[in-house]
Amino acid sequence: MSIYDSLNGPQKEAVLTTDGPVLILAGAGSGKTRVLTHRIAYLIEELGVRPFNILAITFTNKAAQEMRERVDKLIPDAGAEDVWVSTFHSMCVRILRRYIDRIGYETGFTIYDQDDVKSIVKGIMKRLDIDTKLVNERSVMKVISDCKNDLISAAEFEKEAVDMKEKKIASVYREYEDELFKNNALDFDDLLVKTVELFDASPKVLEYYQNRFRYIHVDEYQDTNSVQFELVSRLAAVHKNLCVVGDDDQSIYRFRGADIRNILSFEQVFKGAKVIKLEQNYRSTQGILDVANAVISHNKGRKSKRLWSDRQTVEPVRFTTFPDQKTEASGVITEIKRHVDTGGERLGDTAILYRTNAQSRSFEEACLLKNIPYKVVGGVNFYHRAEIKDILGYLKTIANGRDDLAVRRIVNMPKRGIGDASVEKAAVFAAENGLTLYEALAMAEEIPGFGRSAGKITGFINQIRVLKAKSREMGIADLIRNVIDDVEYESELLKLDEEQAESKRENLEELINKAAEYDQKYEESEMLPSLDSFLEEVALVADIDSVEDSENRLLLMTLHGAKGLEFERVYLCGMEEDVFPSYLSTVSGDPADIEEERRLAYVGITRAKTYLTLTAAQTRMVNGETQFHNVSRFVKEIPDGMLKVEGERRGSAGSPFKTSRTGSYGSSGSFGGSRPGIFGTNPGFGKDVSNLFKGPAAGGDFVIDYAEGDRVSHAMMGQGTVIAMDGSGPDCTVTVEFDTRGVKKMKAGFAKLKKLL
């Protein structure tokens, strides 16, 4: 009896096919993690491959850790801890820390997070005098990030820039690259880009890793982007033992540059690739899978597959409507409480999933009201919270004063009377003399022109020096306590209202706990833990990484956060048009956006093992105004017999939710139709609907000012040329050949095309 006997046919084949490129199309819940762990075990145990010759790339640190543990359990004492299991990002950091000097950076580079990037971009736009009302920094950041994910350099982008706006963005991009290089800093995308650059610049380094990683595994392959593809192709070029696992139906990171073509064209790119499909689902009941299949079948261009399960349906999938988001939340929480109190269910086996983080709030409030312990995953990442970043800023400055952004952040936090003017003066001096900001501040006494600030700056520098000395004789947890005490951080908290201050104190306490855990790892070796490596670890953690299975709390998270997880009982909430699918995806006019939303729905549905409930609210507060929503098209795509509809009956006289079908979403025939309990598809009821109604008739002042052959621009798709127009008015079907996204057809009323002169 071997450990491989428990695998089904295709799973076994996937484990045993070790040489050459392999694509494992693994449907949701089909045991892909099992396959990967068994495959790695097989390589080590049966084929005698040395563990450090194996690479496995996962999507999150949590998944990496779990995989390592599971392999170790399968084959104890086989050295499984030497297998490289990590995310793309941490793998790249590891490589770059060793070799980035080959491309001109120092190996002690700092990693900038989104906030850092934002303040850099902001500074540059101010310097270049670019009006942020014309181009906001968020969209500039997006363009830069998109470029990097497609390996488009600043110079290349500049060459391609056509209009004023793009030229301006190009100049920001160029400045941005210069500044990061000058600061010896990399942003998140750079971690991947620079690794590719390194490989191209230094064949020796590439060769080393090619030889080292004889067997390469990539999980969640459907969500890889171009850089990641380039990275993987280079690494696998010699041994060609590349095993990728993914599911095109679960690709949900297109907005981040993920290219579904990576998985769809794998067989063409890697010649002779073996394709193995895993279609038996071991997670969900057949009833849940039927619903998942029904929804996802509305997407085009997918690899054909149909998940099945031999788990019998315990309870049909339910759909419940509520008057508003508050009753939705309390209704769901009450029901969960009942299942725990009288049904003997574990709270930790239930999850509430929603489209946007903002939706967590009403559920949190309901939990507090009913005394349900919960954990919100995501939202503002723990390490991105202001108070945490403040303390980390101190730690970075203590570790080395090289990170100017960190110094800027803390120099007047808490308030020390060192204002922007003084900091700018020091920054100019630093730039002129090739110093870091910290070094310049340390010389404040010798630089004329600081006036009264000089003494305050010296006070700050001395505080850092004292802490620096302390850092050499205590662990990180103690150091953090000292930072908080010495700089009197508490004085900042006292300015806030008690509730906020308390939550910040709790966060700081949690940071100390995390540091203490880290300290403990070093205790056995009787070494002081390195501040640098602590900061490094902290820079790359995702929120999901910190979820402990043992905690037994109700989990609240976005659909994106739920990827790769499973729960006995799942509530998929906010199933409303313009919430899910999101407003932006419905107005963009790009059908691919809706398809991505639908895949997200598929991911959500397939998280449930036994019980699944979909809920919707008829009205919801969005941006401070009450909006009326129709039931999500994804609910309507589920055939009548598969769904148990609950909640208030609509359609009674006087109700604004009369069942009335207007087919406002185009090809009306495909939408489920009216059935009791589902409010109609007519968007034109109640107040505040004017801004919800995106249909062609909105406003009545619709004008098309472009014609065939004209250059136009689209909010999401960029620029293109109109190649055909069919019909007139808002219903006119416009065919546009976009410069970067190919030919698309869209309704003029939806597309909001702008004519370019």
Added chain:
DNA sequence: CTTTCTATGCTTTTT
């Protein structure tokens, strides 16, 4: 230099 007031714009989704 800091605090307070007012305007604005904003929400997808995240390693």
Added chain:
DNA sequence: GCATAGAAAG
């Protein structure tokens, strides 16, 4: 509805 940014006042 809230958080943030910038202006105005202290």
